[in-house]
Amino acid sequence: MVTNITNFGRSGLSDWLIQRVSAIILAVYTLFMVGFLLFNPGLDYATWSGLFDQTWMRIFSLLAFVSIAAHAWIGLWTVTTDYLKPTGIRVAAQTIIILAIFVFLVWGVQVLWGA
Amino acid sequence: MSMLQVSVYRYNPETDSAPYMQEFQVDTQGRDLMVLNVLSMIKEQDSSMAYRRSCREGVCGSDGMNMNGKNGLACITPLSEVIKKGKLVLRPLPGLPVIRDLVVDMGVFYEQFERIQPYLQNDEPEPAIERLQSPEDRDKLDGLYECILCACCSTACPSFWWNPDKFVGPAGLLQAYRFLADSRDTATRERLADLEDPFSVFRCRGIMNCVAVCPKGLNPTRAIGKIREMLLANAT
Ligand code: SF4
Ligand code: SF4
Ligand code: FES
Numbered sequence: 151m152v153t154n155i156t157n158f159g160r161s162g163l164s165d166w167l168i169q170r171v172s173a174i175i176l177a178v179y180t181l182f183m184v185g186f187l188l189f190n191p192g193l194d195y196a197t198w199s200g201l202f203d204q205t206w207m208r209i210f211s212l213l214a215f216v217s218i219a220a221h222a223w224i225g226l227w228t229v230t231t232d233y234l235k236p237t238g239i240r241v242a243a244q245t246i247i248i249l250a251i252f253v254f255l256v257w258g259v260q261v262l263w264g265a
Numbered sequence: 266m267s268m269l270q271v272s273v274y275r276y277n278p279e280t281d282s283a284p285y286m287q288e289f290q291v292d293t294q295g296r297d298l299m300v301l302n303v304l305s306m307i308k309e310q311d312s313s314m315a316y317r318r319s320c321r322e323g324v325c326g327s328d329g330m331n332m333n334g335k336n337g338l339a340c341i342t343p344l345s346e347v348i349k350k351g352k353l354v355l356r357p358l359p360g361l362p363v364i365r366d367l368v369v370d371m372g373v374f375y376e377q378f379e380r381i382q383p384y385l386q387n388d389e390p391e392p393a394i395e396r397l398q399s400p401e402d403r404d405k406l407d408g409l410y411e412c413i414l415c416a417c418c419s420t421a422c423p424s425f426w427w428n429p430d431k432f433v434g435p436a437g438l439l440q441a442y443r444f445l446a447d448s449r450d451t452a453t454r455e456r457l458a459d460l461e462d463p464f465s466v467f468r469c470r471g472i473m474n475c476v477a478v479c480p481k482g483l484n485p486t487r488a489i490g491k492i493r494e495m496l497l498a499n500a501t
Binding site for chain 2 (some may be wrong): 154
């Protein structure tokens with residue numbers, strides 16, 4: 151057993167599963183977005199904000215945001231452990247990545263539920 | 266005379282400040298020799314040339330090396346299989362510390378092998394004669410037990426290059442699964458618990474270099490997938 155404290159789910163198995171589930175959620179969200187844009191060629195502000203006024207769309211979007219946050223954390227954590235060998239630099243990079251993900255997530259919530 | 270140009274990685278830490286490639290001309294007389302034969306002809310030209318070999322028939326696993334960019338056993342690799350542009354380039358297995366010339370320090374590789382406890386564990390009372398296994402259960406070990414620990418796979422695996430101290434590597438994981446799959450082994454839970462961290466198994470990225478190079482035709486990637494399935498079944 152190799153000990154880790156900065157990976158997302160504390161266990162390799164949960165990271166692995168979350169990585170796959172979040173990938174599927176992101177794929178579905180992307181497909182939905184592409185489909186929506188194709189079916190609304192002359193997209194105007196009213197249609198766009200009407201879509202995001204609906205609770206299900208906000209939940210769907212938040213799910214996608216949380217998925218991208220988890221996906222990025224797991225993926226970038228892996229990259230840092232592969233390529234950044236000095237511990238100081240690695241921990242610093244991981245901290246910056248995790249903080250940035252947190253900021254983007256909160257910002258995303260604000261955009262979704264803001265005016 | 267048909268001369269083959271061979272370029273060999275040389276490094277003697279006692280006399281060389283850095284490794285270098287040395288050129289040799291070997292007369293193959295047009296025969297499709299094994300790479301190991303060529304190496305022994307080179308040793309006749311330069312007796313300081315160091316490499317490992319023993320069985321010279323693909324059984325002992327001691328002459329794993331990198332031939333024109335691909336890992337394999339020199340003794341069972343014919344020239345016709347590796348020669349590119351009429352030239353043979355020999356290097357030690359990548360990613361391991363070089364002791365001298367083509368001889369590498371396999372320490373980290375064996376440590377990972379030791380870590381997966383490569384022996385049968387059974388806490389049930391010992392039977393009078395032997396622990397029996399059905400032919401079907403025995404079949405599950407095919408494709409696993411044949412590994413000769415040549416390290417061709419693990420030293421071709423980028424995940425093992427970056428984290429040889431944490432990622433068990435394809436060879437170790439193939440053997441980990443060999444004991445997980447054995448109906449006579451009762452330590453399955455303990456074995457799985459030791460593998461579920463983000464490095465030991467999950468650092469495998471499915472690159473499949475291991476499968477491409479294994480001289481025994483084994484498939485560590487499939488075994489790694491089976492371990493993942495067992496971990497998932499055990500934890501969900
Ligand atoms: S499949 Fe996995 S173990 Fe095999 S070479 Fe690729 S990363 Fe390494
Ligand atoms: S799996 Fe194949 S390449 Fe890897 S150590 Fe065993 S025999 Fe060698
Ligand atoms: S010398 Fe034994 S495997 Fe090549």
